[in-house]
Amino acid sequence: MPSGLKDRVAILGMGCSKFGERWDVGQEELMVEAYLEALASAGIDPTQIDAAWYSSHYDDIGAGKSGTPMAQALRLPNIGVTRVENFCAGGTEAFRGAVFAVASGSADIALAMGVEKLKDTGFAGLPTASRGTFVPMYLPTHTNPGNFSQLASAYSARHGIARDDLKRAMGHTSAKSHANAVANPKAHLRKDITIEQAMSAPIVAEPLGLFDCCPVSDGAACAIVTTPDIARGLGKTPLVTVKAIQLVTSNGWEMQQGGWDGSYVHTARIAARRAYHEAGVADPRAELSFVELHDCFSITELVTLEDLGFSAEGEAWKDMLDCTYDIDGRLPCQVDGGLKCFGHPVGASGLRMLYECWLQLTGQAGGRQLDAPRLALTHNLGGAPAQNVCSVTIVGTGER
Amino acid sequence: MTGIAAIGTYLPRARLERSSIAEAVGWLAPGLARSASGQRTLAFWDEDSTTMAVAAARDCLSGSAGRDAGDRIASLAFATTTPAFAERQNASVVHGALRLPPDCIAQDVTGTPRGALVTLHMALEAASAALVVAADRPVSRAGSADEMQLADGGAAVLTGAGPGLLAYLGGASLTSPFADRYRRTGSDFATVWEERWVREEGILKLVPDAIARALGRAGVGAGDIDLFVFPGTIRGIGSAVAKKAGLGNARIADTLAARCGDTGTGHALLMLAAAMEEIEPGERILLAQFGQGATALVFEATEAIAERRPAVSAQLDAGIPERHYLKLPVFCGLLPWEKGLRGRGGVNEALSVAHRYNDALLGFVGGRCRETGAVQFPPSRISANPQAPLADTQDPYPLADRLGRIASVTADGLAFSHQPPACYGLVDFDGGGRLMMEFTDPDAQAMRIGDAVRFVFRIKDVDEQNAYLRYFWKAVPASAASRAATDEADRRSA
Numbered sequence: 104m105p106s107g108l109k110d111r112v113a114i115l116g117m118g119c120s121k122f123g124e125r126w127d128v129g130q131e132e133l134m135v136e137a138y139l140e141a142l143a144s145a146g147i148d149p150t151q152i153d154a155a156w157y158s159s160h161y162d163d164i165g166a167g168k169s170g171t172p173m174a175q176a177l178r179l180p181n182i183g184v185t186r187v188e189n190f191c192a193g194g195t196e197a198f199r200g201a202v203f204a205v206a207s208g209s210a211d212i213a214l215a216m217g218v219e220k221l222k223d224t225g226f227a228g229l230p231t232a233s234r235g236t237f238v239p240m241y242l243p244t245h246t247n248p249g250n251f252s253q254l255a256s257a258y259s260a261r262h263g264i265a266r267d268d269l270k271r272a273m274g275h276t277s278a279k280s281h282a283n284a285v286a287n288p289k290a291h292l293r294k295d296i297t298i299e300q301a302m303s304a305p306i307v308a309e310p311l312g313l314f315d316c317c318p319v320s321d322g323a324a325c326a327i328v329t330t331p332d333i334a335r336g337l338g339k340t341p342l343v344t345v346k347a348i349q350l351v352t353s354n355g356w357e358m359q360q361g362g363w364d365g366s367y368v369h370t371a372r373i374a375a376r377r378a379y380h381e382a383g384v385a386d387p388r389a390e391l392s393f394v395e396l397h398d399c400f401s402i403t404e405l406v407t408l409e410d411l412g413f414s415a416e417g418e419a420w421k422d423m424l425d426c427t428y429d430i431d432g433r434l435p436c437q438v439d440g441g442l443k444c445f446g447h448p449v450g451a452s453g454l455r456m457l458y459e460c461w462l463q464l465t466g467q468a469g470g471r472q473l474d475a476p477r478l479a480l481t482h483n484l485g486g487a488p489a490q491n492v493c494s495v496t497i498v499g500t501g502e503r
Numbered sequence: 504m505t506g507i508a509a510i511g512t513y514l515p516r517a518r519l520e521r522s523s524i525a526e527a528v529g530w531l532a533p534g535l536a537r538s539a540s541g542q543r544t545l546a547f548w549d550e551d552s553t554t555m556a557v558a559a560a561r562d563c564l565s566g567s568a569g570r571d572a573g574d575r576i577a578s579l580a581f582a583t584t585t586p587a588f589a590e591r592q593n594a595s596v597v598h599g600a601l602r603l604p605p606d607c608i609a610q611d612v613t614g615t616p617r618g619a620l621v622t623l624h625m626a627l628e629a630a631s632a633a634l635v636v637a638a639d640r641p642v643s644r645a646g647s648a649d650e651m652q653l654a655d656g657g658a659a660v661l662t663g664a665g666p667g668l669l670a671y672l673g674g675a676s677l678t679s680p681f682a683d684r685y686r687r688t689g690s691d692f693a694t695v696w697e698e699r700w701v702r703e704e705g706i707l708k709l710v711p712d713a714i715a716r717a718l719g720r721a722g723v724g725a726g727d728i729d730l731f732v733f734p735g736t737i738r739g740i741g742s743a744v745a746k747k748a749g750l751g752n753a754r755i756a757d758t759l760a761a762r763c764g765d766t767g768t769g770h771a772l773l774m775l776a777a778a779m780e781e782i783e784p785g786e787r788i789l790l791a792q793f794g795q796g797a798t799a800l801v802f803e804a805t806e807a808i809a810e811r812r813p814a815v816s817a818q819l820d821a822g823i824p825e826r827h828y829l830k831l832p833v834f835c836g837l838l839p840w841e842k843g844l845r846g847r848g849g850v851n852e853a854l855s856v857a858h859r860y861n862d863a864l865l866g867f868v869g870g871r872c873r874e875t876g877a878v879q880f881p882p883s884r885i886s887a888n889p890q891a892p893l894a895d896t897q898d899p900y901p902l903a904d905r906l907g908r909i910a911s912v913t914a915d916g917l918a919f920s921h922q923p924p925a926c927y928g929l930v931d932f933d934g935g936g937r938l939m940m941e942f943t944d945p946d947a948q949a950m951r952i953g954d955a956v957r958f959v960f961r962i963k964d965v966d967e968q969n970a971y972l973r974y975f976w977k978a979v980p981a982s983a984a985s986r987a988a989t990d991e992a993d994r995r996s997a
Contacts, residue, residue: 225844226844226845228917230844231844231845231848231919236853236856237853237856237860237881239850239964240852240856240857240860240864240963240973240975241863241864241880241881241938241963241975241976242939243918243925243927243939243940243941244918244919244920244925244941244964245915245918245925245927245939246915246917246918246925248913248915248916248917249913249915249917249918249925249927250913252913252914252915253911253912253913253928253929254911256911256912256913256928256952257910257911257952260952260953306916307915307916307917308913308914308915308916308917308924309913309914309924354887354889354892355879355887355889356887356888356889358929358937358938358939359879359880359887359936359937359938360877360879360887360888360889360935360936360937361910361931361935361936361937364910365910365911365929489911489929489939
């Protein structure tokens with residue numbers, strides 16, 4: 104077992120653009136918005152950045168499949184910029200690259216950026232993406248609501264949950280995130296909804312209705328990481344360090360073999376186990392102050408609460424209805440509104456989650472600031488329940 | 504001695520009520536009201552002549568005669584007047600889906616609905632193991648008689664060296680440039696001439712002549728024919744031909760007009776199959792069809808006919824009534840409709856990739872690890888079994904005739920579909936392996952986790968820009984009967 108990343112890399116600064124339907128800007132301006140905030144919060148000069156990672160999923164919006172769009176948008180000082188894609192987990196992948204660079208000693212300061220400009224594609228919902236040559240010859244024409252509605256059907260079949268009960272729990276999940284986002288000026292959707300509204304919304308893919316689905320948003324988020332020593336030298340306190348980053352990729356077992364019943368996300372369970380080990384977390388439900396999960400759909404959040412060990416199997420929907428995951432509950436979840444309301448610019452979301460962790464851990468979260476949080480987790484999922492990339496990242500203050 | 508060893512048919516599940524056609528376009532063609540009774544089959548959006556030919560052939564080959572013929576089928580003829588591709592042999596697609604031997608000669612036969620009987624005649628004279636499949640999905644003008652009377656479906660026969668179910672006694676084919684209808688290459692619709700002229704100068708002159716020659720060659724008297732099978736949309740045409748040909752004792756086979764319509768090239772075989780549910784051993788059957796000439800074939804039912812009856816009545820009974828007239832022009836591509844951004848993209852088929860995976864894509868052949876027994880689709884060099892990711896241990900493993908069970912479902916209102924919502928989910932194959940598959944047919948939305956499914960060959964994607972059709976396999980509900988048969992087979996093998 105490798106010794107891991109724990110406390111070897113610190114977050115020096117972060118930035119995040121306003122998320123939403125940003126008709127006013129392109130992906131270049133979105134990146135600049137996040138970058139300038141990150142640079143200011145880090146208190147460094149661009150020439151101090153040694154290397155950069157850039158995450159953007161869709162290639163049909165002029166972003167290009169290389170590092171040049173970001174190098175040019177930010178006018179970086181001829182450093183290496185690596186573009187990464189890993190479905191919706193690309194933001195965490197970019198962060199992982201920057202962290203690895205610092206941990207390896209090849210960079211003192213590294214930058215990670217995630218961006219997605221979706222609202223120039225003309226699509227409501229995610230655009231149809233190229234799937235290559237062979238796969239579309241046999242896989243159904245699918246969408247993410249379709250893929251994740253299968254998680255809902257299998258989860259309710261496995262645990263014998265009545266449709267109305269599941270719809271109510273999913274409705275609570277979304278209503279809670281809407282309530283949280285009202286206090287977040289950068290969020291895409293800042294409007295309270297009722298559980299009943301969520302339950303009676305038009306169906307997108309049974310049983311997922313409109314309010315069970317996150318919006319498609321434009322946005323960018325950025326992290327600047329360094330060694331704990333350099334961060335301390337720059338006066339960063341409290342110091343937020345990386346405790347664990349684990350990324351798990353499906354190998355086809357769920358999709359091609361019969362052992363998986365579709366009611367959970369196999370990779371999430373593995374990623375969580377490895378991340379808790381790496382971070383030295385024994386009791387995640389007690390030790391974590393709050394969590395930012397990949398709530399692309401309300402059902403994803405519910406199932407993930409079980410996959411990460413916060414709720415017992417088949418119980419998350421009850422815990423959700425018991426307000427366990429509300430902002431004043433035992434384990435606040437999606438404090439910033441999550442994908443559901445902060446928004447989901449695909450390549451940026453993993454970094455957006457870390458942005459909220461960093462704000463909260465450093466006491467900068469304004470009207471939604473939690474009381475003295477110390478340890479936070481992000482869960483960033485790319486792909487579909489049957490075939491995906493799942494990452495779990497833990498960050499915190501203080502040496503543990 | 505040669506004969507028909509096996510016969511199979513296919514009817515699409517949807518049945519368009521003719522009254523709904525009259526309601527929609529009767530104002531244009533008031534005469535339609537007179538023929539607005541009953542139903543006609545309506546191919547689903549993902550069916551064409553090729554997929555229906557495959558379905559009929561699979562039905563034909565599913566019995567013991569088909570299984571015995573297996574690798575010895577020497578030739579395949581696909582007869583249709585509505586070929587999906589003008590270039591790219593459609594029979595080669597049928598051949599691939601049926602996984603026929605590589606040295607099986609295949610040909611497309613087109614130009615006349617008589618094509619199936621012409622080819623059958625040739626196969627019987629050659630006494631070879633031939634598979635003749637026929638299917639049509641006609642495209643007709645709104646408000647035309649064709650739209651009411653013609654229908655979608657397919658049929659297939661297997662000939663063999665022995666007498667089979669129907670022993671062949673003799674036959675005749677006449678060729679004539681008599682054009683009752685024509686459709687120039689590139690034109691969407693046929694032009695037809697006056698029905699009375701077709702009847703008097705065409706059918707009633709050419710068909711009795713062919714019948715007389717066939718009976719002469721068979722050494723059978725006209726009065727010895729027990730059943731006359733003759734498709735045609737002209738009212739009473741079978742009886743008129745029988746009278747003219749002196750078939751004094753023959754029953755006239757049902758044209759299936761009320762519940763099905765005339766399915767074109769396969770219709771003589773479909774009517775024959777329907778009649779074969781009740782034919783007695785020893786009965787003599789005259790099978791004939793008209794079209795730029797006439798073909799007449801004489802058979803005698805053998806004792807074997809009582810052992811394997813076709814299931815046309817079950818297929819007729821399995822219909823799902825449809826009252827949305829517009830599905831007809833939309834499914835046929837006659838009516839432009841708003842597909843949205845998600846429906847705009849082209850398929851841009853990489854033909855080289857499709858060819859590399861022909862066995863998987865057309866034949867639905869997966870892989871089975873010979874060390875662990877793990878089954879997967881598509882096959883790959885390294886096994887999908889994470890406990891034993893062995894390299895180069897997979898044997899070809901056909902999946903088309905297996906059953907499966909649904910492991911997850913969705914009805915996706917966002918994904919592009921010709922019949923929203925798009926229904927798909929994970930399907931576990933009996934014997935291992937799973938695949939995310941599309942569910943199809945008008946009742947796809949009723950499919951649930953745990954339901955048994957079987958697999959059908961259909962159009963996967965339509966590329967309007969490049970005029971391409973992509974085929975693959977989809978899941979439909981398995982009948983209780985096929986489920987029970989498979990469970991029984993599993994018990995026996997266990």
